[in-house]
Amino acid sequence: MWGKGMHFTGAVKQVTSFPQVLLTTASFDEKIWYFIGQAIGVEARALYNIGQAEGLTIWSPNVNIYRDPRWGRGHETPGEDPITVSKYAVAFVRGLQGPSPTTLQTSACCKHATAYDLDDWRGTVRYSFNARVSPQDLADTFNPPFRSCVSEGQASCVMCAYTSVNGVPACADYNLLTKTFRGEWGLKGYVASDCDAIALVHDGQHFRPTPEDTVATTLKAGMDMNCGNYTQVHGMAALRQGKMTERDVDKTLVNLFSVRMRLGHFNGDPRSNPLYGHFGANDVCSPAHKNLALHAAESGIVLLKNDAGILPLRRWTVGSVAVIGPNANDPGALLGNYFGPPCETITPLRGLNGYVKDVRFEPGCIDTACWSAATGKAVAVARSTDHVILFMGTSHVQEEEGRDRTSLLLPGQQQSLIEAVASAAKRPVILVLLTGGPVDVTFAKFNPKIGAIVWAGYPGQAGGLAIAKVENHGPMDGKHSVLMFLRWPNATGGRPASQLVGFQSQHLEAGEKASLTFDVSPCEHLSRAREDGKMVIDGASHFLFVDEDDEAEISFDA
Known part of the structure; x- marks a missing residue:
């Protein structure tokens, strides 16, 4: 396995870090989704060719339905709508895997099947969670993205989730993995478990009485590769005890090695690959990929409020600007989770410095938790400038894998800081939200001192420049x-x-x-x-x- 690859991640020196998935989905532009997948696939193959990466399997896209807005991984997904998620899945997988069905650029893996949108919410954890879902809800909401991923996108891998659905662990569900993925949807590839999910079928969900029964049940159900060592540790004993046969093992090997053959793993020097061997160091962080990262961020940013046409600011009429907030100059706030080391990172503060000569910065809080706020300093800066832009929101401190949110409000003292600054400013302020999931900003919607609200998600390495361009360009094309x-x-x-x-x-x-x-x-x-x-x-x-x-x-x- 090479990496998660949602907007690029991997143990490498440098890659193009695109906006987090939920933001790029907000563009409603299938071409952008395809080109991002293609760019990630090209850079992964290039790094493989030059010896910086050992594999070509990318466990992406995450096409779970974002049904609960508190889910910590929702920003990894294309959102809550099954049609949108399905279309994203097809475009991204086609870009990632390349143009040839027989010679893959990389192997895409659609995850996590199925009905999974909970990590750890007040002690209820995904490792033992049983999702009770009606056949109707599975058919019209949770399963369509996986069907599109496999049948239209031709993904070469599907990952089964930690969770159980209606009492059956996903990685032990024959009806899901074999009858549906392979039988109905025509999966040509393999099924991988989430990491240590097979161990949890026995240890956490107590679905089978012994480790050997667990290994046999999951392999027979259609799970081909266990992320972890549980199957390797207990597989021989399961064979000796007659709980599974060599034919069961051979079936999984065929599914696994057929994908490796399509990747060209047995064809010698990867640089001799006729389709992808020419990719190299110059294809990583290329000007085209950097421009794509910027374009994707610009295309996904959403204007939620613009009273009296306060945006865009005209750079030639702007005097001084106060930039306030914990997300204004934090590179990590742009990236979300599972990101690769970016080619470069342009924070909002740096981006605005390129458009406005007089920028005055005050973070207001040391981080997004905002347990205490330097309200006095922020108010003083706001009073001294012509315009105020607040960069607030969330980060991995509030939402990521293993961490669900317990509230949809802005964390800590962010709201009181915003209101104090807005009251002190000379004219209505601009509020920019860098968040993965949604936040309730009703207070800002109805506050006349807050003239504009912009949602910028986690906009990737070029996010600060994208925000600056969106806020400072005119006339109102778009x-x-x-x-x-x-x-x-x-x-x-x-x-x-x-x-x-x-x-x-x-x-x-x-x-x-x-x-x-x-x-x-x-x-x-x-x-x-x-x-x-x-x-x-x-x-x-x-x-x-x-x-x-x-x-x-x-x-x-x-």
């Missing part, structure tokens, strides 16, 4: 994400009130108009899951809309 939804006449039988069926991202000049075309497939977009999990198309009216006041009706006879 990208507009057009979302198409489906509405049923009623929301009975577990139907959602509305369902996203497609999206496009379109760049428009100020005042420009554009026409867009959406392809709608009745089976893919107009079907729904019944309570038993079967997909059906109702014999009734279906309403498609971009604007709720302008719907298109499609009817099917029963």
Whole structure:
């Protein structure tokens, strides 16, 4: 295994660190997702070719549905909507694995199947958690991203999760791993366990009576590779006791070695690979990849409030700017978790220094926990400048693998610091939120002293420059994400009130108009899951809309 590779991670000297996944998803731009996957795949292959990396398996993308906003790993995912997550999965996997189905650039692994969005919430931990999920919810929410990953993206690996679903550990679920992944969706590759998940099937979930039974059950279920040594330690005993056969072992070896052969592991010098052998040091942190990291960050940043058109600031009219907040000059606040060492990191403070001559900085808190705030210093700086930009939010201190949030409010004394600074400033302030998951900023929405709110996620190595460009460029050109939804006449039988069926991202000049075309497939977009999990198309009216006041009706006879 080489690395997680969500926005690039690995034990290497330097790589392009892209925005965290949830931010790039906010662009609603499948081309960006594909190009990020492609860039990560190119850099991974380049580092392999020059001897900085030993493998080409990347355990990414994380396509779990972000159902609970307190989940510490939600920012690793493309969000809560199954259509969006599915489209992200396909684009990213295709970019990561390269153009050839027989000669892989890298091996992508879609994780963590399935119904997993909890790590450690007040003592309830993923290692023993049993997710009770209806067949309907599995069919229309949790499983579609994995289906798309395998059937459309042609991912060469799927990872089974720590958790159990309806009493069966995911890594011991024959119906999921063999009947569904291989039988229904056509997985051509292998199934990996999350690290030490097989040991937990016995030690944590007590699903089988002995270690040997556990190894046999998981291999027969369709798990091919145990991350950890549990299968290796107890596998021979399971064979001797007749709990599994050499045929069971051979099946897993075929699945594993077929992927290694597609990666070219047995073809000699990797630099002789006809498709990928030319990648080398110049392909890591290349100008094109750095520009992509910047473009991805710019495209994902979301403007939540802009009263009286305070943004964008015109650089030629800006005098002095106060930059306040713990996330303003912290490189780690840009990266989220599972990141590689960036080529370079541009913090918001550094980015703004490139646009404004007179920038005055006060962190206000030593970190995002903000147990104590230097409110007096921050207020003094705010009073002395023409404009105030606050960089607040969260970091790995609040949310990461193994750490779920217990609150959706800004941590510590951040809110009181924001309100004090806003009250003291000469004009309405700009609040920039660097967060992985959502935060409740209702207080800021309705405060007239807070003129603009920007969500910038964890924007990667170029995040500070992206934020500075977004806040200082004009006139008001930009990208507009057009979302198409489906509405049923009623929301009975577990139907959602509305369902996203497609999206496009379109760049428009100020005042420009554009026409867009959406392809709608009745089976893919107009079907729904019944309570038993079967997909059906109702014999009734279906309403498609971009604007709720302008719907298109499609009817099917029963």
